[in-house]
Each structure stands twice: as C-alpha cells, then as structure tokens.
Amino acid sequence: MSSLRLKVGLYAFLVSAVFVLASYKLYHRTTSRAPQKDEVLIKAMLQGLSAAHYQPEKIDDAFSKRVFDLYLKRVDYNKMFLLQSDVAQLRKFQASIDDQVRVGSHEFLDLTTQIMDQRVKDTQALYRDILSKPFDFTTEESVETDSDKSTFAADKAAQREQWRKFLKYETMVRISEMMDAQAKKDPKVASAEPNRTPAEMEAEARKRVLKNYDDKFSDLLQNDANDRLALYANTIANTYDPHTEYFAPRDKESFDIAMTGRFEGIGASLGEKEGQIKVSEIIPGSASYRQGELKAGDIILRVAQATEEPVSVEGWRLDKAIALIRGKKGTEVRLTVKKPDGAIKVIPIIRDVVVIEETFAQSATINENGKKIGYLRLPTFYADFNDNGGRSSAADVRKELEKLQKEHVEGVVLDLRYNGGGSLQDAVEMAGLFIDSGPVVQVKGGQGAATVLNDRDPRVQYSGPLVIMVNKYSASASEILAAAIQDYKRGIIMGSASTYGKGTVQRIFDLDDVLGDFSSLKPFGSLKLTTQKFYRINGGSTQFKGVVPDIVLPDAYSYLDQGEKEADYALKWDEIGAARYRTWNSPTLPLDKVKVKSQARVATNPSFKMVNEMVQRMRKRKDETVVSLKLAAFRTEQEKAKVESNRYEEIKKAAPTLAIAPLAADVQALGGDTVKVNRASRFTKNLKKDIDLTEAVAVIKDQI
Structure with a gap:
C-alpha cells in the first residue's frame, strides 16, 4: 500500500497547487477593486472541483440549471415563503449562474437573499396573526x-x-x-x-x-452574509455529487460534527436534507442502540430536555440541532420523531458514552439441531489510522475466526448489516482471510488506469461454508468485501434487494492552506470532494447500484427511500475492465441448489409472509401524504400507523428462538465483571428472534 499512499500524497499536492494557481490568477486578474470573499471562494472552489473531482462538470447552462434547482429547493425547502411571482423573477437567472461565477458576480444570490429576507418578515407577521385565533378541528379539510x-x-x-x-x-x-x-x-x-x-x-x-x-x-x-454564502457554496458543491461538500469555517468541534454528524450524547449519526434532520445511522453500543426505538430513516421533529417543553428543529442547521441533543451522560433527552410510515413517536433516551467494546467485532455460536454455526458481527471497518497502537477490524476478525474454529463450527455467518464502511485497507485484508491471494477491489481516479488492491497473503484463515448478511444500510467497505466474496463465488450474500450503493472516495482540503494570497479574507473553510471510485474485480462499480445479494430476503425497511440512488446528483453506475482472478473451487459453491431451498423456506415462513404484508401496508401509507385536519380522523389514522409500526416487533417475538450464546472462552475471560457479562448477553439477546439470521443459518446447513 506504500506506493498507493505515495500516489495519493502526490495527488493531494497537485490539487493544492491547482488551488494556489487559481488564487494567483484570480488575484492578478483583479485590477479595479479588491476581490470579495464570495468570488474568491466560489472561483477557487470551482477550480478545485474542475481539476480534482472524479467527474468534473462543465461550467455551462446545464450546470447553472442544477445549481438553480437545488438552491431553490434548499432555500425554501417546504415552499412556504416564496410566491410564484418570486420564483418567476429568480428563474431569469436559471441559465446565467455559470456566467456569474466566471466573472465573480452574484446577482442570483443577492436577489434570492433580498426576496427571502422580505418574505421571512412577511410570514412572521402572518403566522403570529393566524396563531392568535383558535382552530376548529371538526371541519373536513x-x-x-x-x-x-x-x-x-x-x-x-x-x-x-x-x-x-x-x-x-x-x-x-x-x-x-x-x-x-x-x-x-x-x-x-x-x-x-x-x-x-x-x-x-x-x-x-x-x-x-x-x-x-x-x-x-x-x-x-x-442569518448573515457568511451563512448565505456557505449555503450557496455547498449547493454548488453538491451538484457534482452528494458527497462533495463545502464546510463553512466554524470552530474545530462544530466542524468535526458537521462532517460526521455524530452525537456524543445519544450515539447516532444524523444528516440534514431539505430542512429535515434525519437519522442516518445508529452507533452500535450507544445509548440509542440500547434504547432500541430510534432507527435509521427517522426524522427528528422536536427535542426536549427531559420533561421540559419540546423545541422544534425543523428547518434548523445540523450543527445547531446537534448542540441541542448532545448533553452530559445520565441526562435525558426526548426526541419527537416522524417514522417513515408517518407515525409520530416520542422517544426518551438517557445520554451516555458509546461502549467501545460493542463497536468491535464480536462472535457467538449457534446450535441448530446438532450443528454448530459461528456468528460474527462487524459493526464498522475500524482502524488505527494514526498508528497509535489501536485496534484493526481485520486483525480482530482474524482473531474471532480463530476462536470460532476452536469451537469447531461447521459454517460462519458474517453480519455486515448496518455497517456503513470505514477502512478500505481492512476490507482488503479481511477478504484475504477467506480467499487465496488475488485482487479484491479496483480504485480509479477520473483519469488513468485503475489501481488494483490485492490480498498478497496466500494463506486462507477460514475455508468453510460462508454467508455474508447485508441490508440497504451496508455501505462502502461493506460493499467492497461483499462484492469480492460474491465475485470469487466464495460465499453467499444474503439480505435486502441491494446494499446502499456508495462506491466513491472523498478527500478534504483546507481552503485556507491553498488560498495564501488572501489572508485578509480568511477563514474560507474546507472542501470535501470525490476523487476516486470503487470497482469490483469483475469490473462493475459498487456506486449507485450497490451489491445485489445472491439470496434476497423480505426486508421490513424496503419501503424506505434510502440509498445512494435516492440522493440528488449521485454519480451513476458504470464499469471498467475486470481484474484477473480465479473463482473459488475448494469446494465449488452450490449456489443454485441453496438458493432454491431458501426461496422455498421463505415462501412458506409465516414470519417472512407477515413482513411482506407489512411492507406493502407501509409503502401505501408512506405514499399517502395528504393528512386530514379533522382531529378525530387524524387520531384514527395515527393509531393505525402505530399499530403497523409495532407489527415488526410482534413478528420477531413470534419467530422461533435461535440457540445462540457468547463463546465459552469469552465468558470465561470476563470473569466476575458483571458489566461486561451483561454486555455479552445483550449482544446475543437481540439475535435470538432474528428471522434473517435464522434463514442464514439454514443456508449454512444446506452447504454442510
């Protein structure tokens, strides 16, 4: 990997040089007046995007239309402020934003700001007047x-x-x-x-x-000029792809939060989209994870400190919402969330620190009619990027496999559900635990040939039957590992219709470092841009489409509009030449036979049948967005939504119980530490009624 790191370092240096050159030209082109911060920022950012983005866009009328549409969507996300006449006035700039950024002008931004400022003042008087009088909730509307x-x-x-x-x-x-x-x-x-x-x-x-x-x-x-400039700059960046972003200059803590969306208090990753604060990930071992009700896809409407009055966060900036939700360990926060099916629920969470041990790889054994199956969960592809002696997910998975083999398991289920990715190198090394030496993934920049990342270790850590479980929240490194195992025909991929579909690599550049000639205008913030794309060894990208499992299971969350393909301006799927590799044949994977048996079981399984029925109801309810303003009718619909929202938990309770338990060696190592023993029992407790895992175990048995 040293040669790859060198290439990346040189690449970053060249990108920085492009930025500096852009600022130099900009500085000397300005003769009649001193450059303004907005024109320096936008021009330098566009130069960087044109030079370093994986798929740079032409700055033309099509670019102008993308920026116009997305900015209008962001500035008035629920269409409550602007009038049709305002939009018609702004639409005159739909094809000229590209011309404005070239010459450093900003008429579109200025006019939008002027109109929005006036409309905010108008609607403030409007809502106060409306709320001064009682509503009648018995009328039909x-x-x-x-x-x-x-x-x-x-x-x-x-x-x-x-x-x-x-x-x-x-x-x-x-x-x-x-x-x-x-x-x-x-x-x-x-x-x-x-x-x-x-x-x-x-x-x-x-x-x-x-x-x-x-x-x-x-x-x-x-909101001041810097806030408006930040929104405009980020809109321009997002028209290249959803992972290319501009970060405004704030203090270090807020900057880190803006990039990660991680809450220290409740243990969730959130994102802001169209004025809504949406849950994107629940951190394993965190307060939210243990409480169990907050899920990816939920929209946070209001936040309350324990029994205090809830505060609406609709339309808030992400960093401000985070500040309201974060808090000291042991304190309570109550989140009013809107579930994807429309149900509204208040979720109380006691803030806590993330239990680090529960973010690492963990394993257990499942006894199924005399057959012992190994279960290995990997919540994320963690690594010690700073070489400070920290843990590596690849090394930990190797150790867990060793422990499982000592337990004489006859097959292994590797669970990558809800694993959002992480260390690419660990994904490559992990694939090598299951195959002979060979290519694992291809990484390609916007120009030039792809770089093939190989497993160079001919040793195979585990050669028995293997199932990898995924869902639509399995992303990035998870997709790389699953795709490699699938292409080698080394194991069976099981799960929802497809994984997330994030097959791109991003790098972050500090604009202050590369705009040295404009010290008086600093700080400028940072730019995160997409520089590379992942490709499978068969040549297809994991971007946009994700990985389609060999065996597709009914998924309770399949009605959600989640995944890369749902994002604005996501990079599309494509393919390059395949790498040279040989499929696994020790023994040959009986995929067709196993698939037929699984489909027959799923079709007759009452739990999976109920999941399918629930998904159809949820999908219909999600599409019914017109809500009655008659209180009685509204409460009837809400009660139906609550019942259906709880059906999945009822399905799980009715499912057969798996005989799953922590490894004997792990329990013995914990000794009398009751806290750690409780953590170990929590790990297996939630899996005992997991119908997907039950089917994965059956698929392993079909291979034995």
Whole structure:
C-alpha cells in the first residue's frame, strides 16, 4: 500500500497547487477593486472541483440549471415563503449562474437573499396573526405534508391559506400528543399537571407552536452574509455529487460534527436534507442502540430536555440541532420523531458514552439441531489510522475466526448489516482471510488506469461454508468485501434487494492552506470532494447500484427511500475492465441448489409472509401524504400507523428462538465483571428472534 499512499500524497499536492494557481490568477486578474470573499471562494472552489473531482462538470447552462434547482429547493425547502411571482423573477437567472461565477458576480444570490429576507418578515407577521385565533378541528379539510408534491403559492391570499393549514396541522399534532399523555396518566397517582379540557389543550398547543416559530424565525432573521454564502457554496458543491461538500469555517468541534454528524450524547449519526434532520445511522453500543426505538430513516421533529417543553428543529442547521441533543451522560433527552410510515413517536433516551467494546467485532455460536454455526458481527471497518497502537477490524476478525474454529463450527455467518464502511485497507485484508491471494477491489481516479488492491497473503484463515448478511444500510467497505466474496463465488450474500450503493472516495482540503494570497479574507473553510471510485474485480462499480445479494430476503425497511440512488446528483453506475482472478473451487459453491431451498423456506415462513404484508401496508401509507385536519380522523389514522409500526416487533417475538450464546472462552475471560457479562448477553439477546439470521443459518446447513 506504500506506493498507493505515495500516489495519493502526490495527488493531494497537485490539487493544492491547482488551488494556489487559481488564487494567483484570480488575484492578478483583479485590477479595479479588491476581490470579495464570495468570488474568491466560489472561483477557487470551482477550480478545485474542475481539476480534482472524479467527474468534473462543465461550467455551462446545464450546470447553472442544477445549481438553480437545488438552491431553490434548499432555500425554501417546504415552499412556504416564496410566491410564484418570486420564483418567476429568480428563474431569469436559471441559465446565467455559470456566467456569474466566471466573472465573480452574484446577482442570483443577492436577489434570492433580498426576496427571502422580505418574505421571512412577511410570514412572521402572518403566522403570529393566524396563531392568535383558535382552530376548529371538526371541519373536513386536509393538508399536503410532502413538500415535493406541493407548489409555491400563487399570491399572498393563497400563501396565508397554506400557512393556516400547516399551522393547524402542527397544532393538531401537539393536541394529539397531549391527549395520548393524558390518557396514559394513572388516575390513582397524583400529578402536578391537572387534566386539560379540549379547549385548554388547543390553546396550549397553539402557544407551543407560536414559541417554536418565534425561536425559528429569530434564527432566520440572524442569518448573515457568511451563512448565505456557505449555503450557496455547498449547493454548488453538491451538484457534482452528494458527497462533495463545502464546510463553512466554524470552530474545530462544530466542524468535526458537521462532517460526521455524530452525537456524543445519544450515539447516532444524523444528516440534514431539505430542512429535515434525519437519522442516518445508529452507533452500535450507544445509548440509542440500547434504547432500541430510534432507527435509521427517522426524522427528528422536536427535542426536549427531559420533561421540559419540546423545541422544534425543523428547518434548523445540523450543527445547531446537534448542540441541542448532545448533553452530559445520565441526562435525558426526548426526541419527537416522524417514522417513515408517518407515525409520530416520542422517544426518551438517557445520554451516555458509546461502549467501545460493542463497536468491535464480536462472535457467538449457534446450535441448530446438532450443528454448530459461528456468528460474527462487524459493526464498522475500524482502524488505527494514526498508528497509535489501536485496534484493526481485520486483525480482530482474524482473531474471532480463530476462536470460532476452536469451537469447531461447521459454517460462519458474517453480519455486515448496518455497517456503513470505514477502512478500505481492512476490507482488503479481511477478504484475504477467506480467499487465496488475488485482487479484491479496483480504485480509479477520473483519469488513468485503475489501481488494483490485492490480498498478497496466500494463506486462507477460514475455508468453510460462508454467508455474508447485508441490508440497504451496508455501505462502502461493506460493499467492497461483499462484492469480492460474491465475485470469487466464495460465499453467499444474503439480505435486502441491494446494499446502499456508495462506491466513491472523498478527500478534504483546507481552503485556507491553498488560498495564501488572501489572508485578509480568511477563514474560507474546507472542501470535501470525490476523487476516486470503487470497482469490483469483475469490473462493475459498487456506486449507485450497490451489491445485489445472491439470496434476497423480505426486508421490513424496503419501503424506505434510502440509498445512494435516492440522493440528488449521485454519480451513476458504470464499469471498467475486470481484474484477473480465479473463482473459488475448494469446494465449488452450490449456489443454485441453496438458493432454491431458501426461496422455498421463505415462501412458506409465516414470519417472512407477515413482513411482506407489512411492507406493502407501509409503502401505501408512506405514499399517502395528504393528512386530514379533522382531529378525530387524524387520531384514527395515527393509531393505525402505530399499530403497523409495532407489527415488526410482534413478528420477531413470534419467530422461533435461535440457540445462540457468547463463546465459552469469552465468558470465561470476563470473569466476575458483571458489566461486561451483561454486555455479552445483550449482544446475543437481540439475535435470538432474528428471522434473517435464522434463514442464514439454514443456508449454512444446506452447504454442510
């Protein structure tokens, strides 16, 4: 890998040189006036993207239209501020943004800012007036909750009606939550809060909505030129691909949070999209992981500190929402989330630190009718990138395989579900544990031939039957490992219809380092851009399409619009020449026979049948975005959503129980440490009713 690191280092140096050259030319081209920060930033960023991005775009009218569409979507994500006349006025710049960035002007940004500032002031007076009067929740009317299906208001009267319905909807949601909370109160237990009448609930709900909007608009009115420039710059970057981003200059902690989206307090990774804070990952071993109700795909609507009043985070910046959710270990945060099927749920989480041991590889044994099967879970491809003596996921998986072999397992299930990736080198080394020496993945820049990363160790750590479990949240390095095992025909890939589809590599550049001639305008922030793409050894990319399993199982989350293909301007799938490799034949994988047997079992399995039925209901409910504003009808629909949302847990409880247990050697090593013993039992407890794992074990048995 040393030659690869050298190439990457030289590449980074060349990119930096391009940035410096861009700034030098920019500086000497400016004669009549000093350069402004926005023009320096945008021009330098575009120079860097044109020189170093994997697939640089032409700065032309098509580029201009992409920026226009995405910026309009970002600046008024729910179409509540701009009027159709405003959009028509802005649309005049749809084909000229490319010309503006070339000469360093910013008429589109300036006019958008001017119009939005005025509309924010107008709508502030509007929502306050609407919320000053009671709503009638007995009338038959409805509201569209999907911004993609709504339109900009034709005039101010239509806009007022749009706001009235939306504020009525938000008030109704809070009334429903108060009704649920009041119904759960034990009449025998004294409460500090007396029961409210319907009229009192309505008044209190409007008061809460008013406070949330006052807070939100206070932030909107404080947005300055740097905030607007950051949004505009990031929009331009995102038109290249969803992983190319501009990060505004903030303090180090906020900068790191913006890049990772990780919450120290609850242990979740979040992202911001179109004004919504969405859960993208739950960190294994974290407070959220142990609590169990917060899931990837959930949208966080409101945040409350224990029993305090919830604060709406809709429309908030990601870093600000993070600051509200983070907190000291042992304190409670209550998240009001909207599930993908529309159900609204309050989730209480006691903040804690991530239990590091639970983020590492762990193994167990499953006894199935006299057959002992090994189970190995890998939550992420971790590595010690700074060579400080830390742990490596490849080395840990090797050790777990050794322990499983000492237990005389007859097959191994490697679980990569919800594994978002990590160290590429560890993925390469890990593949080598299951195959003879040979290529594992191809990495290619925008120009030139692909570099083939090989496993050079001819030793095979484990040669028995192998199943790799994946789902739509298995990404990046997980997809590389799964694809290699599939291409070698070394094992069977099982899971949802496809994995995530992230097959790109990003690098981060500090713009302050490469714009040295503009010290007076610093700080500029950083640019993360896509520089390379992953390709399987068969030549196909893992980008966009992901990895399609050999055996597809019904997936409770298949109705979610998750994955690379759902992102704006994602790079498309393509292919290059295949690497030279020989498929596994020690013994030959009986894939066709195993697949037929699995399909027959799944078709007659009551649990999988219920999952399929649930998915169809969830998909239908997700598409029904028009919501009744009649309180009784709304609560009836919410109750249906809650019932269906809980059906999956009921399915799991009804499933057969797997005889899974931690390794005897691991339990013995824990000794009398009750905390660690409890962690070990938690690891296997959630797997005992895992219907996908049960089928994976059956597939292993078919191979034995």
